[in-house]
Amino acid sequence: MTEVSAVAIVGMAGRFPGASDVAGFWDNLRDGVCSITDFSEDELRGGGVEPDEYGRPDYVAAKGYLADADRFEAELFGFTPAEAAVLDPQHRLLLEAAWSALEDAGHNPRAAPPRTGVYVGGSVTEHMFAANAGPLAAELGELQLRMLTDREYLASWVSYRLNLRGPSVGVQTACSTSLTAVHLAAQALLLGDCDLALAGGVSLDTLDKRGYRFREGGILAPDGRCRPFDERSAGTVGGSGVGLVVLRRLEDAIADQDPIRAVVRGTAVTNDGSGKVGYAAPSVDGQTAAIVEAWSAAGLEPTAAQYLEMHGTATDLGDRIEIAAAATAMTGDGTPSPRCAIGSVKSNIGHLDAAAGIAGLIKVVQMLGHRTLVPTVNITRPNAALGLDRTPFHLTTAVTAWPAPARGPRLAGVTSVGMGGTNVHVVLAEADAPAVVASAAGGLELLPLSARTPEQVRTQAGRLAATLAGPGAPALADVGHTLRFGRAMLPHRAAVVAADAAEAVAQLSALAAGRPAPSGQGLDERSSLWAFGAAWVRGADLAMPEPAPGSRRVHLPTYPFAGRRWGALTIRGPAVEPAAGPDPAAAVEETAFRLLTATLDVHGPDDLDRSYAGAGGDSLAAVQLAGRLRDELGIDVSIETFLEPQSLRQLIERISTIAAEARDGLLATLLDEAELLDGAELLDGREVGHG
DSSP states (O other), X not given: OOSTTOEEEEEEEEEBTTBXXXXXXXXXXXXXXXXXXXXXXXXXXXXXXXXXXXXSTTEEOEEBOOTTTTEEXXXXXXXXXXXXXHSOHHHHHHHHHHHHHHHHTTOOTTSOOTTXXXXXXXXXXXXXXHHHXXXXXXXXXXXXXXXXXXXXXXXXXXXXXXXXXXXXXXXXXXXXXXXXXXXXXXXXXXXXXXXXXXXXXXXXXXXXXXXXXXXXXXXXXTTSOOOTTBTTOOOBOBBOEXXXXXXXXXXXXXXXXXXXOEEEEEEEEEEOTTOSSSTTSOOHHHHHHHHHHHHHHTTSOGGGOSEEEOOXXXXXXXXXXXXXXXXXXXXXXXXXXXXXXXXXXXXXXXXXXXXXXXXXXXXXXXXXXXXXXXXXXXXXXXXXXXXXGGXXXXXXXXXXXXXXXXXXXXXXXXXXXXXXXXXXXXXEEEOOOOOOOOOOOSOXXXXXXXXXXXXXXXXXXXXXXXXXXXXXXXXXXHHXXXXXXXXXXXXXXXXXXXXXXXXHHHHHHHHHTTSOOOOOTTOOTTSHHHHHHXXXXXXXXXXXXXXXXXXXXXXOOOOOOOOEEOOSOOOOOSOOOOOOOSOHHHHHHHXXXXXXXXXXXXXXXXXXXXXXXXXXXXXXXHHHHHHHHHHHHOOOOOHHHHXXXXXXXXXXXXXXXXXXXXXXXXXXXXXXXXXXXXXXXXXXXXXXXXX
């Protein structure tokens, strides 16, 4: 893989234990924070753990817990409340991460390039098992339930909801899933299968606060802490999280002046085969091959690495094999290798299973961007049994500046190892400083903000004001470019017109505080740009002003999600029979209204003038509604009936008509059967009487 055929990381997003976004993640990494949570007895009881379980001496009440993982802004993605309640939390997390990652790359999530691919994977979840074990399977049907809960559909839900038309590929290689997804996405870009790609993974086994039982000889630590390569290494700790990167071919990213965070110079995937002690055991040869092949693809020797992000599970066998494999890769020809720093993000957040590799990758991308090495935490003294002093490696235990090499960019490798033998290695290089292109100075800039609620718009204004007032703030022309063409236009809006950052900060701060934004100095309200902004805020569908010459996309604060809590999956009870009464039509209409309210965005009779699609209905919801009507009323309503152009009020009337026709048909059938029965009895009597 030459420099020309390398791949640029132009955006990323993630949520990790202790961090709601990648900026918070970096702060924790830089400060050496261990984000493993120790649960109290009250939290464990709330998570469904019985006292006789957490009271055991071998119970470890710790995990890399992901806060607010049950929140989801379903309306933003077009899910009905019923769908959102059933949708697996992993799907919800991944959808929001995809939106944020595209925004971070400066792309409108609702207007991304059509040839955008999605390469992701996830873990097995408790939510999926709960859904399939309850009555939902009978209520929704096995296929519909599977589409909403199975990790097989993680990629295609993102592609469907964001209208992405490139390859949509689910990836599963156990713990190396998300880094394998990066490899596949990079290859797809270089082969021309897509022009932009989202790659990464998600892992959320449960929403509850639960620990685990320590078992001697297992992979989990007895004290709830992961200590990679330390003398007290005794195993790993589970964790939850989600991470995605946005990838483009490097030449395309440079040509479009994308905000490049780092460069993927080479990748490789290998498998151990049977040459190891057991299926779950790692292999020196397999890991060595992945490292050597990735650096060869980059046109470099492994000795060029200044840092390696290790898989680092802190298990005795895993750590020993990983150090041996990396050392073999760097000293294979017998020549002395320069010293190379190593570390593992699992010490900070635990083992994120399918999302472990992307967490390590995002860590290294940020280290390259900040030119800073961050510490591996929970370390007392390197494990002497690993013989690190006889290898090129030293374990990072403090935050230090990342010195520039004598020539070329800073270079790093990221390793991920999947149980079963799939090894992945990715070679990363720091991005070149963006070329400075002169742009028009002193001109007014329109900064549009929009969200689903007014509160979210105020939050956006506050975050953007802080960014513009902070160190290294982007140029105002770049901010205007990004906001106008890299964000979706949502219903609640505000706009700022300013000539410089100070004016923009003043107006944004006022908006954040709920005050009218002050006009900038000398800004005439009659100016065309101000009038344009005011019309747009009122809801006019207007094409945004063209960006200033030389301006480019930049990284800005992304959308402030504010979804409700959905909690753990609630299994519904048995179907409710329609109310009995003298008017069957009224009972049918009452039942139809209740089902529409439970399934769509319908809150009362006033919403019945909306269309089915306008209330969030689609073919999947139609299948669910048709099944409920069949179960509760014994009528068959076709899927096409829901999708016809009509109001919900007309739909209810149509359902009532179908029910009436069914009743009339049943009555006619019963009368016909009665007449036939009477005739048969009379005929039989005559035959007997005249025999």
